[in-house]
Amino acid sequence: MNFLTRYLPFVAAMALVVVASNILVQFPMQGQVGGLSLADLLTWGAFTYPFSFLVTDLANRRYGPAVARKVVFVGFMTAVTCSILVPPFLFRHGLIEFETAADRLVRIAAASGAAFSAAFAFAGPNDSFALEAAPLMGMLPVETMRWVSWALGDLSVKLIIAVVALIPYRLLAARWSQPAVAVGA
Template sequence: MTRLLPGVIAMAAIVVASNILVQVLFGQWLTWGAFTYPLAFLVTDVMNRVYGPDTARKVVFAGFLTGVVCSLIGTQIEGEFGPLVTWRVAAGSGIAFLTAQLVDIAVFNRLRGGQWWRAPLASSLVGSALDTALFFTIAFSASLAFIEPANDVGWANELLPLVGVGPQVPLWVSLAVADWGVKLALALIALVPFRLIVKQLVPRVA
């Protein structure tokens, strides 16, 4: 339990902060939550490297439960355009988080014996791509409108140039591409704290 607590606290803090900051826009294509949420992969990878996959999965499930509570609260809070969190967004968030984090753990384990940076980088890249694809598709794609028929996602399917410069695509695709770009950048940056944290923790575990 002692080894779990720091990871659980860190993961819960990231999930709560991201649920709050996703309500605050950053430019045209992002929210502030896009910059905090990818840190969940750092927590998962550190716990996996130091304590192993079983402990990492427990931390992920703790983060998932925290996210479920945040989503349930969000569905009950009325904003300017309706509930702060729709059921589609809640479903997309939960499915994306749990799937992506568990895949991250699986990829990390396949590569954990190689160079120190390969496992965290590859697992974060694969996990973040899956996370982005699942969340934005489930939450906003017009093809999945049957999930929550009363929820109008027409705004997210308005055709606009991809991130303002590319071909015409639904708005949610641009949002997904911008979000994924942040995740890719942070996956590289996170290698530095990953290395430093693991170096501090491994001797205490050994």
């Protein structure tokens, strides 16, 4: 059994999570909670991207760090390619309402890699909406660029998901931390 077929579920899960997140990060959440404008605080990608860490951790538990690194690399490279190719396809077929410029797609794909490698940190926001001044965290009296609030909102969501996901993660991790036993042995 070769690498791709044996580890395909993990590679596919990593690619799916990263592609979905790279598309959803282009959509700020709409709505108000009291005086808090959600568009100034969160994008939809904040809710999906933390699952890439779950895939990484589960692959590490199941197959060890060396294989997990390969899974993450192959899944992430697949996701970067798809993150550049899929949004124009979705736009052409009417599934998303705006066309994304190629340079923006490349920045988004590279920026998602910043979660795994600081080498991509140079790829920052470069569009007017992300650079506009907005209340910090969508409600504080201090104004800053909207992307700063998005970063803080994204971190907050990741911390909340980490706390909520610890129980299911521990259950899955405990199951996979034991080597598989051959039937009839």
